[in-house]
Amino acid sequence: MNIIIVGCGRVGYTLVEQLSMEKHNITVIDEDEDRISSITEELDAMGIVGNGVDYKTLLEAGIERTDLLIAVTDNDEQNLLCCVMAKRIDNCKTIARVKNPVYNSEIGFIRRELGLSMIINPELIAASEIARIFQFPDTIRVDTFTRGRIELLHLTIEEDSFLDGYRVSDIRRKLKCEVLVCMVARKDEVFIPSHDFVLRHGDRICIAALPEVASAFFAKIGIQSSRAHYTMIVGGGTIGYYLARRLLDVGVHVKIIEKDRQRCDELASLLPDATVINADGSDEKRLISEGLDAVDGFAALTGVDEENVILSLFAGKLSGGITVTKIDKLKYSVVLEGMSLDNVIFPSLLTADYITKYARTMNQSTESDVENLFRLENGKVSAIEFFVREHSDITDTPISKLKLKKDMLICSITRDGAVIIPDGNDEIRPGDAVLIITVRSRFSDITDIVER
Amino acid sequence: MNIGVVAYIIGWVLQFEAIFMAFPLITGLIYGEYDCCTAYIISACVCLVTGYILKRFRKPGADLFLREGFAAVALSWIALGVFGALPFVITGEIPNYIDALFETVSGLTTTGASILNDVEALSKSNLFWRSFTHWIGGMGVFVFILAILPLMGAHSMNLMKAESPGPSVGKLLPKVKDTAFVTYAMYFGLTVACVIALLISGMDWFESLTMSFGTMGTGGYGIYNSSAGGFSAAQQIILAVFMTLGGVNYTAYFLIITKKFKDLFSLEEVKYYLGIIIVSTTVIMINIAHLYKTLGEALRHAYFQVASIITTAGFSTVDFDTWPQLSKTILLLLMFVGACAGSTGGGFKVSRLLILVKSVRKELRTIIHPRLSKKIYLDGHPVSDETFRSTNAYAAVYILLILGSVLLISVDNLDFTTNFSSVVSAFNNIGPGFAMTGPTHSFACFSPFSKIVLIFDMLAGRLELFPMLVLFVPSCWRKY
Numbered sequence: 001m002n003i004i005i006v007g008c009g010r011v012g013y014t015l016v017e018q019l020s021m022e023k024h025n026i027t028v029i030d031e032d033e034d035r036i037s038s039i040t041e042e043l044d045a046m047g048i049v050g051n052g053v054d055y056k057t058l059l060e061a062g063i064e065r066t067d068l069l070i071a072v073t074d075n076d077e078q079n080l081l082c083c084v085m086a087k088r089i090d091n092c093k094t095i096a097r098v099k100n101p102v103y104n105s106e107i108g109f110i111r112r113e114l115g116l117s118m119i120i121n122p123e124l125i126a127a128s129e130i131a132r133i134f135q136f137p138d139t140i141r142v143d144t145f146t147r148g149r150i151e152l153l154h155l156t157i158e159e160d161s162f163l164d165g166y167r168v169s170d171i172r173r174k175l176k177c178e179v180l181v182c183m184v185a186r187k188d189e190v191f192i193p194s195h196d197f198v199l200r201h202g203d204r205i206c207i208a209a210l211p212e213v214a215s216a217f218f219a220k221i222g223i224q225s226s227r228a229h230y231t232m233i234v235g236g237g238t239i240g241y242y243l244a245r246r247l248l249d250v251g252v253h254v255k256i257i258e259k260d261r262q263r264c265d266e267l268a269s270l271l272p273d274a275t276v277i278n279a280d281g282s283d284e285k286r287l288i289s290e291g292l293d294a295v296d297g298f299a300a301l302t303g304v305d306e307e308n309v310i311l312s313l314f315a316g317k318l319s320g321g322i323t324v325t326k327i328d329k330l331k332y333s334v335v336l337e338g339m340s341l342d343n344v345i346f347p348s349l350l351t352a353d354y355i356t357k358y359a360r361t362m363n364q365s366t367e368s369d370v371e372n373l374f375r376l377e378n379g380k381v382s383a384i385e386f387f388v389r390e391h392s393d394i395t396d397t398p399i400s401k402l403k404l405k406k407d408m409l410i411c412s413i414t415r416d417g418a419v420i421i422p423d424g425n426d427e428i429r430p431g432d433a434v435l436i437i438t439v440r441s442r443f444s445d446i447t448d449i450v451e452r
Numbered sequence: 453m454n455i456g457v458v459a460y461i462i463g464w465v466l467q468f469e470a471i472f473m474a475f476p477l478i479t480g481l482i483y484g485e486y487d488c489c490t491a492y493i494i495s496a497c498v499c500l501v502t503g504y505i506l507k508r509f510r511k512p513g514a515d516l517f518l519r520e521g522f523a524a525v526a527l528s529w530i531a532l533g534v535f536g537a538l539p540f541v542i543t544g545e546i547p548n549y550i551d552a553l554f555e556t557v558s559g560l561t562t563t564g565a566s567i568l569n570d571v572e573a574l575s576k577s578n579l580f581w582r583s584f585t586h587w588i589g590g591m592g593v594f595v596f597i598l599a600i601l602p603l604m605g606a607h608s609m610n611l612m613k614a615e616s617p618g619p620s621v622g623k624l625l626p627k628v629k630d631t632a633f634v635t636y637a638m639y640f641g642l643t644v645a646c647v648i649a650l651l652i653s654g655m656d657w658f659e660s661l662t663m664s665f666g667t668m669g670t671g672g673y674g675i676y677n678s679s680a681g682g683f684s685a686a687q688q689i690i691l692a693v694f695m696t697l698g699g700v701n702y703t704a705y706f707l708i709i710t711k712k713f714k715d716l717f718s719l720e721e722v723k724y725y726l727g728i729i730i731v732s733t734t735v736i737m738i739n740i741a742h743l744y745k746t747l748g749e750a751l752r753h754a755y756f757q758v759a760s761i762i763t764t765a766g767f768s769t770v771d772f773d774t775w776p777q778l779s780k781t782i783l784l785l786l787m788f789v790g791a792c793a794g795s796t797g798g799g800f801k802v803s804r805l806l807i808l809v810k811s812v813r814k815e816l817r818t819i820i821h822p823r824l825s826k827k828i829y830l831d832g833h834p835v836s837d838e839t840f841r842s843t844n845a846y847a848a849v850y851i852l853l854i855l856g857s858v859l860l861i862s863v864d865n866l867d868f869t870t871n872f873s874s875v876v877s878a879f880n881n882i883g884p885g886f887a888m889t890g891p892t893h894s895f896a897c898f899s900p901f902s903k904i905v906l907i908f909d910m911l912a913g914r915l916e917l918f919p920m921l922v923l924f925v926p927s928c929w930r931k932y
Contacts, residue, residue: 002626025626033836041518041609044624049833060715 001025002066003359005045006052006082007073008035011097011122013043014330014352015070019359020044027061028202030073052082055089063090068117070098070355083116093117096356099124099238108417112387118358122177125354126347127242128211130324133343134228134247134297135215150412150417150435151214152182152206152376152383157221159201169195177217179209182411183381190380190439192407206376208411208435210419212249227320227382228252228297232279232290234311235301236260236267239326240349243299248273252297257281263386281311284304287359288318296321305329312341376437383411385435388428394447400424403451408438410449453523453929456509457516461524461611462531463506468597469532470499475584476539478766479658480577491542499535519928521610525594526919529911532593533557539581545574550900557907559585561914562798564672564883565874567896567903571677573877575656582673585661589914590669590698590796592616592640594806599632614919624706626888638705639796643668646694667694670797672766672883678768679891685752688769691753694761696729698892699763699791701803718832721792721803723883725762727803732786736779754779761786764798766883773890780886789877798881800850807835807843841927849917854879857909861902874898878906879913 001024005012005240008030012250013132016039020026026045029052030036034383036047050057052071063069066213069086071079076098083094095118102108103442104121111119132142141154157163163171168181183206184191191197192329209217231247233240236258244254244267253276262280279286281302298315300308307329312325334421336344374383388395394402399410399422413420421424428434434446473496480489516524533556540552553568557750558565559582568574574582588596590617598608608628623631643664650660659675666673676682680691700722707716736754737747744750753770760767761783772783790799810828818824828835864871866888873885874895884891898906912920922928 025630027626037838040623042625044609044628046623 001070001359002062002068004029004058004061004063004069004086006069006071006079007030007097008039009072009074010328010330010348011072011175011351013039014348015072015355016043016045018356022359024359027066029057029061046062051078053078053085055085057151058085058089063092066090066092068093068113068359070095071099072120072351075369076100076103077439080110080114080116081183082394084114087115095120095358097122097351101238101241105400106417108414120354120357122347122351123238123352124242126239126345127246127377128342129345129350130239130243130269130299130326131211131246134231134252134299135250136218136321138226140218140223143374149210150208150421151211151413152208153214154204157203157205157381161201161203163199164201166199167195168193168197168199171449172423175217175220177209178213179217179218180409180411180421182206182409183376191298192381192409192437192439194406208421208437210421211246215250226242228295230291230295231255231297231299231302232257232292232295232315233299234287235264235303235326236276236301237301237303240299240301241267243268243300243301244271244274255295257287257290265417267417282307284314287315293318295319297324298322299324299326301326303328305332308383309336309339309341313339316342317342352370381437381439383435383437385433386432388430388432388446390430394445394450395428395430398425398427401448404449405451408436409436411437453725453931454514454520457514458522458524458527459506460510461516463509464597464601465528465593466499466503466506466531466535467569468593469535470496470503470603472584472588473499473539473581480575480578483576485577486898487654488539488543488575491539492577494542495535495538498538501536510622514605516610518610518613519922521607522614522919522922525611525614526911526915526923528593528866529560529915529919532560532588533907533911536560536581540578543578544576544577548900550903551896554895554903554907555582555584555798556585557910558878558883559583559671561590561881561910562586562669562764562796563878563881563910563913564666565885565910566673566883566887566895569894569896572578572895574914579675580658580662583665583671583675586669586671586673587665589730590665590671591636593882595632596634598628599636606876608734609922615915624703634706635702638702638709639668642694642697642705646690648685648870649690649694651686653690655683655687664694665690666767667691667765668698668796669765670695670698670765670791670881672760672764674767679769680756681769683769684750687697688752688756690754691767695763695765695767696726698765699725699759699795699797701792702795703794710859721806721830724806725792725802726785726800728763728789729755729758731763731860732782736775736782739776739779757783758786761882762789762797762799763791763795764880764882766877768884768891771890771892773886773892784873784876784886787873787880787882790880800880803830804843804846806830807840808847810835811840811844846917849921850879853909853912853917857905860905862896862897864897864902866897870897874906875909879909881910881913 003024005015006029008028012128016026016028020043025156028039028045028050029050031051033049038051040047048057048061063086069092071082073079079096084098086092086094088239096116098119100119107119181193184193185204209298230253232255233243234257236256240256244256247254256267256274257279259280261278264276268276277290292315298321300311302308308325312323316323324345326345327339330346330348353442375385410422412435415423470894472491477489477492523569533553536556537552540546540555541549546552546555554567594615624634625631646664646668647660650663662675674680704716704719704722709737733755737751740754741747741750756769758773788800789805790801791797793801793803799829814826814828854875858871862871867888870888874889877885888894890895
């Protein structure tokens, strides 16, 4: 695949590193000549010095032959404009990095109207990852879909578990939780469970849920999910904001320590439920007076990697809770291995992983209606996201009335930015994005879900 | 320097050389020269075994950095010469090893300077090998190897950088391997076209193959004592045209293939290169018109000689040493110009000359407007300070090395014209010089010591100075 990457900062560099290992042809565009020369010296990619929005530069990078353009400069507007340009010249798939929370609230609209394939928000991805660390024990693995708005939780049913012997259809009715068991792996077999499927211990199941519902669900089935209840976040940047929002949504106490007075005021008005403290995170006495020894979740998210490391070590020693350390410089990963930090987050690496995963599945999704395609359980199961463009015999009818194919399941419907975990009464409407879980590999159109 | 990695790379190069030796071997079989066949089999075996041993030196996980890349390229080229000279010695046709080494290095570096007074006495297989080394060395051994093997992953670029001519080495395609492959495909395509053209013009297979190798590699080894003088006018024109094509930056051909004609016409270097050829040919033609019967004949000889010298091939149709002083001086100056960057030709390179001329113009303008802010552009792109700095350094080293070499070989007590033109000719990978090393003479007049100096000059010229010089920096060999 021919890929153009605009912007080679940390995310760009990691992307080139990962994608070039997967035999893609990569061209990077950046305005900084030094960055271009260092990237072309160290990695097998072609570099072009210029602005990614510039028509001539894009042509020079071979936009006509490009399958995917990824814009990951620091500037949201430039990224979006660059993707629009690429889309208009070549009609290739485009991915833009957009970090501004203001844009993020309308991200689905922006993406669709500008014709982008994906918008990634490194700060949001990092925040979700941290929230997950705070919420779920290591035994539960989480995949995110529809750009982080739905989570697929993988867990194994223990012998004395609440779910042992439970019927799938009862979960939603009895627990009053909007969750959906969308896949069961029993020994080597994989099932897409029907209504009367009975779960047994030893099963590995996959549950679709909204992030805020997930922890409630775990509480009801008796798994201690929310590990942290009193959290402290040092550094009130964009990641800190997103993280606080996520934690507050699930009822976790949040205290944010931020140096900058003005930013504190902003955060306080954006997050009325959080306690925002205007203090320097490196002020040890202040942290203790704010109850550092009582927190069970601590995230060090300042802009200085070294400070984050020291803070986490200090907090870990004092409180014994879960600590998360954000590190921007990937080169530190080797050095940090030897230190006793329990969770280290590299936002650029997470973002690059996310995009690489998308690029990997891009080869397989040929139809334009397929928005996304992921493989689960070693490729035995596919999660396919369709965009429903027009009215057809499957739309505007309650799902229970549709003669759906076996071995497939409608996992979620995204409508106007809101995610619905559907039951039989919901219906598919034009403009929806529908996530389908199936063990078949050949699904090219949304209308394929019904028996003919 | 990580010597294991360097040895590993040299090992690969030697094994490839063994494969290359199969071609003269086949020639030997066709012409029934069985003694030569044995010599090539022995040499190939020596290469294979040495290569195998060297390849075992690599420790897993060792990386190839720029320093190793430069050293590996320089040492590999030396190794290619050292082992490539074996067949000449074993067959006994060039019994002196230094002479054989000179001949091989001259071939690989596409110089085409010979120590042989009677080329026609050589066996067909040796003649073939001599010409074939031009073709191997023309586009570069590493470019060839990298097109086939994923030798060192992304770090392979460090090898290509060290081997490819030109002030800044870019890629045509995102991957090193693809770039190398496309470059060689174009080189191969042009060579095939040259062979076909020569076959149609009436040459036999052996002649057209060997002459095509010498032409496309811009080498200059002939298979007759008269170089290209014995061929028909049409054949000479074919050779001259293909030499000119061989000296063009291969990026131009890539732009033609990918139909980017707009970018093609913005290639300043190629424009100036062709311009220099046209102007020099015209001036020389007028200058030598009285020596030949028709103006057409004068034009043909003038064009052939200009193309041959500027592309640093070094073929000759006539003894240009007997031409008037103006023509000779133009040719001598053309030796310094050389072909385009990214071509198979040697020399200083037109693009470097352009950068220097433009920087001189900028300097002059800064005298008039002391606070002038101005960037130098080449092919529509700003020239980076890095390229600018390395071009200046290159020019300085280039001049110093030429002067130093002239000083060293002057111990042989030959005349100044011979010494100077020989060094310039060897250094720029051309072939013939003037006076005692003119087109009708050979380099046999030099002592073994001078030959070694010239061997170094040829290698330094082909590899663009720095890879060879890096070997003399002590810290290059240290581990830290």
